[in-house]
Amino acid sequence: xxxxQYILPNDIGxxxxxxxxxxxxLSPTERLYAYHLSRAAWYGGLAVLLQTxxxxxxxxxxxxxxxxxxxxxxxxxxxxxEGLTEEEYQAxxxxxxxxxxxxxxxxSFGDTKFVPNLPKEKLERVILGSEAAQQHPxxxxxxxxxxxxxxxxLEPRLRHLGLGKExxxxxxxxxxxxxxxxxxxxxxxSQNLSAYNTRLFKEVDGEGKPYxxxxxxxxxxxxxxxxxxxxxxxKSYEFRGSPFQVxxxxxxxxxxxxxxxxxxxxxxxANSHQGxxxxxxxxxxxxxSIEAHKRGSRFWIQDKGPIVExxxxxxxxxxxxxxxxxxxxxxxxxxxxxxxxxxERLVASAEQLLKELPWxxxxxxxxxxxxxxxxxxxLTFAGSGIPAGINIPNYDDLRQTEGFKxxxxxxxxxxxxxxxxxxxxxLEEDDKDLYILWKGPSFDVQVGLHELLGHGSGKLxxxxxxxxxNFDQETVINPETxxxxxxxxxxxxxxxxxxxxxxxxxxxxxxxxxxxxxxxxPQVLEIFGxxxxxxxxxxxxxxxxxxxxxxxxxxFYTPEAFNWRQARFVILRVLLEAGEGLxxxxxxxxxxxxxxxxxRLDRSKIxxxxxxxxxxxxxxxxxxxxxxxxxxxxxxxxxxxxxxxAPPECxxxxxxxxxxxxxxxxxxxxPNTRLEGSDVQLLEYEASAAGLIRSFSERFxxxxxxxxxxLTQLATADARFWKGPSEAPSGQA
Numbered sequence: 001x002x003x004x005q006y007i008l009p010n011d012i013g014x015x016x017x018x019x020x021x022x023x024x025x026l027s028p029t030e031r032l033y034a035y036h037l038s039r040a041a042w043y044g045g046l047a048v049l050l051q052t053x054x055x056x057x058x059x060x061x062x063x064x065x066x067x068x069x070x071x072x073x074x075x076x077x078x079x080x081x082e083g084l085t086e087e088e089y090q091a092x093x094x095x096x097x098x099x100x101x102x103x104x105x106x107x108s109f110g111d112t113k114f115v116p117n118l119p120k121e122k123l124e125r126v127i128l129g130s131e132a133a134q135q136h137p138x139x140x141x142x143x144x145x146x147x148x149x150x151x152x153x154l155e156p157r158l159r160h161l162g163l164g165k166e167x168x169x170x171x172x173x174x175x176x177x178x179x180x181x182x183x184x185x186x187x188x189x190s191q192n193l194s195a196y197n198t199r200l201f202k203e204v205d206g207e208g209k210p211y212x213x214x215x216x217x218x219x220x221x222x223x224x225x226x227x228x229x230x231x232x233x234x235k236s237y238e239f240r241g242s243p244f245q246v247x248x249x250x251x252x253x254x255x256x257x258x259x260x261x262x263x264x265x266x267x268x269x270a271n272s273h274q275g276x277x278x279x280x281x282x283x284x285x286x287x288x289s290i291e292a293h294k295r296g297s298r299f300w301i302q303d304k305g306p307i308v309e310x311x312x313x314x315x316x317x318x319x320x321x322x323x324x325x326x327x328x329x330x331x332x333x334x335x336x337x338x339x340x341x342x343x344e345r346l347v348a349s350a351e352q353l354l355k356e357l358p359w360x361x362x363x364x365x366x367x368x369x370x371x372x373x374x375x376x377x378x379l380t381f382a383g384s385g386i387p388a389g390i391n392i393p394n395y396d397d398l399r400q401t402e403g404f405k406x407x408x409x410x411x412x413x414x415x416x417x418x419x420x421x422x423x424x425x426x427l428e429e430d431d432k433d434l435y436i437l438w439k440g441p442s443f444d445v446q447v448g449l450h451e452l453l454g455h456g457s458g459k460l461x462x463x464x465x466x467x468x469x470n471f472d473q474e475t476v477i478n479p480e481t482x483x484x485x486x487x488x489x490x491x492x493x494x495x496x497x498x499x500x501x502x503x504x505x506x507x508x509x510x511x512x513x514x515x516x517x518x519x520x521x522p523q524v525l526e527i528f529g530x531x532x533x534x535x536x537x538x539x540x541x542x543x544x545x546x547x548x549x550x551x552x553x554x555x556f557y558t559p560e561a562f563n564w565r566q567a568r569f570v571i572l573r574v575l576l577e578a579g580e581g582l583x584x585x586x587x588x589x590x591x592x593x594x595x596x597x598x599x600r601l602d603r604s605k606i607x608x609x610x611x612x613x614x615x616x617x618x619x620x621x622x623x624x625x626x627x628x629x630x631x632x633x634x635x636x637x638x639x640x641x642x643x644x645x646a647p648p649e650c651x652x653x654x655x656x657x658x659x660x661x662x663x664x665x666x667x668x669x670x671p672n673t674r675l676e677g678s679d680v681q682l683l684e685y686e687a688s689a690a691g692l693i694r695s696f697s698e699r700f701x702x703x704x705x706x707x708x709x710x711l712t713q714l715a716t717a718d719a720r721f722w723k724g725p726s727e728a729p730s731g732q733a
Contacts (some may be wrong), residue, residue, distance in 0.1 A: 005659055006103050008098045008119040010090045013666035015415035016687040022334035022377035023682045029268050030308050031680040034332050035673045036265035037310045038380040041330025042699055043105060043257040044312060044699050045382030046707060047217070048328055050251060051319070051712055052104030052161070052384070053168055054722040057715040058662060059105055061708035062127070063096045065140060067697045068704060069132035072690035082125045084118065087106040090689070091117040092126070097689035100696045101667045105151065108385030109665055110556035110565060111161035120152045143712070160558055163321035171325045173201040173721035181322040184212060185500065187239045189492045196292040197314040197326035199225065199250060199407045201721055211243040217314065218288030219256045220250030220312040229285045248288040253710045255285045273303035295723035301403050304372050309407065312390055316504070319384070323500045329383035336410045336693055339375030343408065345527045346448050347373045347604045353518060354457055358615040359622045362476045369403030373452055379671070386412050386668055388722060389447040391455035394496045400460060406451040408444070416666050417443055425661045426548055426599050438541040445528050446515040446542050453518060454511025458622050465491035480623050489628045498628050506637050509567035516546055516571070517614050520607060540603045543610065547572055547583050547599050554655040558645050570640040576649065578613035581607060585649055587657070595657045672698055
């Protein structure tokens with residue numbers, strides 16, 4: 001059997017998203033709007049398979065064929081007859097549910113590969129003897145032959161997503177190195193092209209000279225178009241001695257289906273903002289234009305307080321090893337009015353609370369653009385995983401001048417972060433009951449502060465294309481050096497493009513730190529209804545949860561891949577470095593005789609020791625971000641993110657303990673919506689691996705086989721770029 005780090009356990013937690021009441025309250029028109037947006041999101045989410053690994057589209061197609069021909073109960077009878085045990089068949093169901101839930105065979109949180117926890121030859125017998133194989137023998141056998149080896153392979157380079165020797169990625173062809181990624185980013189910056197909706201493919205001619213294709217995601221390919229915004233960029237370039245070709249048409253048939261559903265949704269838009277937003281999204285996905293997506297995002301920001309909230313596109317760059325390319329994501333949700341009222345009060349206090357942050361006013365935006373902040377019950381979230389909260393759009397220029405929206409996903413928080421006492425690891429016994437009681441409320445506070453005042457705070461110093469600065473070079477002083485500002489962002493540069501591989505994690509660390517820092521403010525706790533002893537318990541559990549999360553984050557560390565979602569570990573290091581017994585980690589032996597550990601936070605020292613340490617760290621994070629000081633930012637962040645076995649913590653040894661005791665991230669079962677005449681029905685499923693599989697089997701009732709054909713054709717068309725995937729490219733930076 002595989003190392004437990006690379007399997008999903010049979011007893012993995014599975015929860016169903018509850019949005020029945022929220023859906024019931026929608027009008028018929030709102031339901032139709034939500035239905036078509038959900039269809040668009042689910043179609044677009046399939047692109048994530050092509051953004052993850054070479055084999056993911058084939059695995060998805062194979063699983064979908066299996067479970068369309070026989071549901072999990074029917075396939076179980078066949079599997080047991082083929083000699084599988086109940087445990088082995090359950091392991092296969094969990095694997096399949098994991099592939100659907102993560103939209104691929106790599107965990108969305110941690111980017112680690114997971115493989116089926118049963119013998120390969122037994123799974124082969126089940127697949128080749130299945131009803132699907134009887135109906136379509138050549139297709140099923142062909143899919144198995146294409147992906148069977150890779151499905152199980154744990155060769156070192158295939159264990160994690162990464163670039164070059166560090167892992168596998170399909171954002172870049174398999175022969176790309178970090179140097180290629182840097183060169184391509186510089187090329188994109190020189191042409192004022194965003195990397196968000198691109199992939200990079202490198203080929204080498206007979207003389208060993210590389211040439212590059214930058215491919216934009218779009219419905220249109222090489223055919224003529226009236227749109228000069230993108231078509232003028234579709235040509236050959238010479239950049240620093242290397243040929244570049246900008247093309248488009250990536251994921252074209254998938255995006256065609258997205259566009260068709262967005263067109264239908266327009267008919268049910270509640271106002272002109274929504275209609276214009278959808279028109280620009282359609283333009284973006286049709287033409288491959290990020291500028292059109294920005295225009296759509298402007299209308300989205302202006303659409304304040306809609307009943308049905310949504311966003312769709314190439315959004316988060318966490319899984320691009322270089323940190324610039326966006327994974328496709330689409331969500332549809334309904335406003336939870338009671339919780340949203342608390343967030344509205346937080347927004348009303350935001351300008352005052354921003355003044356409490358530990359950097360000078362000149363490092364804050366010139367004007368706080370009051371955002372929407374709502375609590376939503378998710379109806380649909382398509383992509384590789386579901387977060388607890390979102391602060392979007394991610395475009396720096398819009399965030400600085402137009403604003404943003406914050407959403408907290410209430411029904412996700414309700415199920416994804418609930419913990420049973422017996423599964424609660426690394427805490428002292430006398431902390432566990434308090435932790436369980438206050439984790440939910442403290443997380444509401446943390447998510448609110450993280451999204452609104454974490455991601456929503458801070459200014460980037462920019463020099464535009466005309467040479468004008470958005471700050472006063474004479475009077476603005478760097479509080480860390482006492483000198484004038486020495487560095488800034490040039491025209492075309494963004495936070496993601498400059499800080500690249502650490503950008504996402506660094507920004508998450510900054511937002512988490514803001515949440516910890518501001519939760520100490522009495523006004524914040526009053527907004528959420530906590531005073532006196534309750535308020536102190538919320539603060540304690542919020543800080544304790546962050547300390548524990550920092551330890552748990554060691555699960556995602558690997559010596560091969562530096563970028564490992566280390567934000568909370570970095571905060572743990574900062575608080576440990578504060579000293580004076582604020583945080584201690586003590587190795588112990590569990591009741592089962594295996595290694596264990598306990599974290600302890602001295603609540604009497606949170607304000608006297610923890611707050612000043614966090615204040616110093618936060619100020620440095622913001623100053624380095626504002627000034628675009630990449631060298632300083634990397635030195636600070638990578639210093640704290642380094643994992644060694646040096647005493648007293650011995651983090652590498654602790655990592656072994658964390659892996660031994662880890663609880664896998666829950667799988668979330670989402671409902672489907674179905675159109676019956678002009679009425680939209682909500683279809684719900686049981687909270688189990690089989691229920692999650694059924695939800696996907698019923699997700700594309702009209703065109704499931706067509707979609708599987710599309711995915712395998714798209715994957716096959718580019719398969720040459722990852723031939724011999726275990727062979728790392730030479731010249732890795």
